[in-house]
Amino acid sequence: MNILITGGTGFIGKELRETLLKAGNNLVIITRNPKKYEDESASNQRFISWDDDLVSEMENVDVVINLAGENLFGQRWNEQVKESIYNSRIDSTRSLVEAMRSAEKKPSVFISASASGIYGDQGDTILTEEFEVANDFLASVCKDWEEESQKAGKLGVRVVNPRIGIVLEEGGGALEKMIPPFKFFVGGPIGDGKQYMSWIHRSDLVKALVFPIDNEKLEGAYNVCSPNPATMNEVADTLGDVMNRPSFFRVPKFALDIVLGEAAQPITGSIRMQPKKLQVTGFEFRFEELEEALADIIY
Numbered sequence: 001m002n003i004l005i006t007g008g009t010g011f012i013g014k015e016l017r018e019t020l021l022k023a024g025n026n027l028v029i030i031t032r033n034p035k036k037y038e039d040e041s042a043s044n045q046r047f048i049s050w051d052d053d054l055v056s057e058m059e060n061v062d063v064v065i066n067l068a069g070e071n072l073f074g075q076r077w078n079e080q081v082k083e084s085i086y087n088s089r090i091d092s093t094r095s096l097v098e099a100m101r102s103a104e105k106k107p108s109v110f111i112s113a114s115a116s117g118i119y120g121d122q123g124d125t126i127l128t129e130e131f132e133v134a135n136d137f138l139a140s141v142c143k144d145w146e147e148e149s150q151k152a153g154k155l156g157v158r159v160v161n162p163r164i165g166i167v168l169e170e171g172g173g174a175l176e177k178m179i180p181p182f183k184f185f186v187g188g189p190i191g192d193g194k195q196y197m198s199w200i201h202r203s204d205l206v207k208a209l210v211f212p213i214d215n216e217k218l219e220g221a222y223n224v225c226s227p228n229p230a231t232m233n234e235v236a237d238t239l240g241d242v243m244n245r246p247s248f249f250r251v252p253k254f255a256l257d258i259v260l261g262e263a264a265q266p267i268t269g270s271i272r273m274q275p276k277k278l279q280v281t282g283f284e285f286r287f288e289e290l291e292e293a294l295a296d297i298i299y
Contacts, residue, residue: 001213002060004028004107006092007067011172016065016206018173021045028057030068032285049091055097058107064100064151066112068092073177077137077263086141093148100152105219107157111212112149114161114221116198118142121269124196128276129163129221138266158219158250165225165273169202170297175239179298184241188249191256193233195270198225201287201296208278215281218291222277229272230290242294 003020007013008029020027027105029044031037034047040249041047048057070088075081077159093112100106119127120134133143146161153159167173174197180185200208205224240247256264275283287293 001062002026002028002056002065003065003151004030004061005028005067006067006096007069007113008065010067011169012202012205012209013067014166015169015202016209017045019144019210028061030054043108050095054095055102058096058099058103059105061107062109063112064081064096064107064112065209066093066096069113069145072138072266073263076261077294081263082137086144087247089141089145090148091133093145095153097148097155100155100157102248106155109160109212110149110152110156111162111209112146112152114142114146114163116163116165116223116271117266117269118146118163118221118227119271121195121265122272123270124272127158127198127223127271127273128144129223136265137262150220158212158216160218161221162209162224163221163273164205165198165200165223165229165271167202167205168199168297172201173202175297177238178239179243182243182245182247185245186249187236187240187243187245188251189232189236190251191232191253191268193231193236193250195232195268196229196272197210197232198223198229198234198271198273199235199290199293200225201293204285204287207286208283211278211281211283218277218281223273224278225273225275226285226288226290226293227272227275227279228288228290233289238290239294242291242298 029047037047070085117138118133120139208224236247253268
């Protein structure tokens with residue numbers, strides 16, 4: 001297949017590209033700096049910019065996978081940062097849909113990312129795709145992000161929105177911040193530890209992102225996480241066990257609130273998602289249990 005990808009050079013996108021190339025697909029990756037990736041260009045992989053002719057590109061692809069978006073973590077969410085987080089998702093999605101609108105031949109499926117943050121902090125409540133979305137900042141971003149992508153549905157394109165949980169893999173995501181303290185015997189849970197983390201191993205995430213390509217019954221939003229979400233206490237304890245390190249240096253919520261402000265919410269909030277649609281449509285997880293996922297990553 002010919003597949004167009006945004007966000008294809010990041011933490012998730014790199015493994016996604018490798019998986020799709022190994023399967024014999026041809027990729028077009030939209031990036032802000034195509035020259036940076038000239039060495040990776042090949043007959044089956046091209047890098048283009050947002051200023052290139054997206055309409056002609058759209059007419060030659062079967063699938064569009066949209067992962068573009070400013071990083072949520074590592075800084076306080078002042079108004080400027082919030083605007084950047086919002087616009088980076090909405091504007092890129094809008095550009096893709098407009099290119100589809102102008103293209104004579106359109107892709108068959110548009111896989112446009114969303115996030116677990118759409119549900120907000122819901123404590124112990126089990127969250128399937130039917131659960132009502134929240135109204136905080138991150139939820140509003142995700143809601144508008146999904147709605148922008150769904151406009152492609154009116155053009156005859158099947159649209160799916162993977163609501164991605166906390167991604168686990170070495171070299172990025174949540175573990176990039178959690179592993180170093182454990183290495184120095186000062187690791188522990190974040191916040192009160194009772195909040196649920198809807199996690200997923202990066203290799204299962206990539207499988208779940210490409211799953212809708214051949215599964216036409218999958219449409220609209222679907223949760224992308226392990227069937228077994230864990231509390232932060234369980235995550236810290238399991239990480240400590242796998243690394244053979246103690247887990248008792250708790251990072252209190254008030255400290256995160258002081259440092260990160262509203263940006264601490266994705267870490268301290270509780271989201272207990274269930275991947276109901278994936279399970280119903282026959283998706284098979286490689287890593288359902290947290291311990292085996294962490295063991296695979298760390299060893």
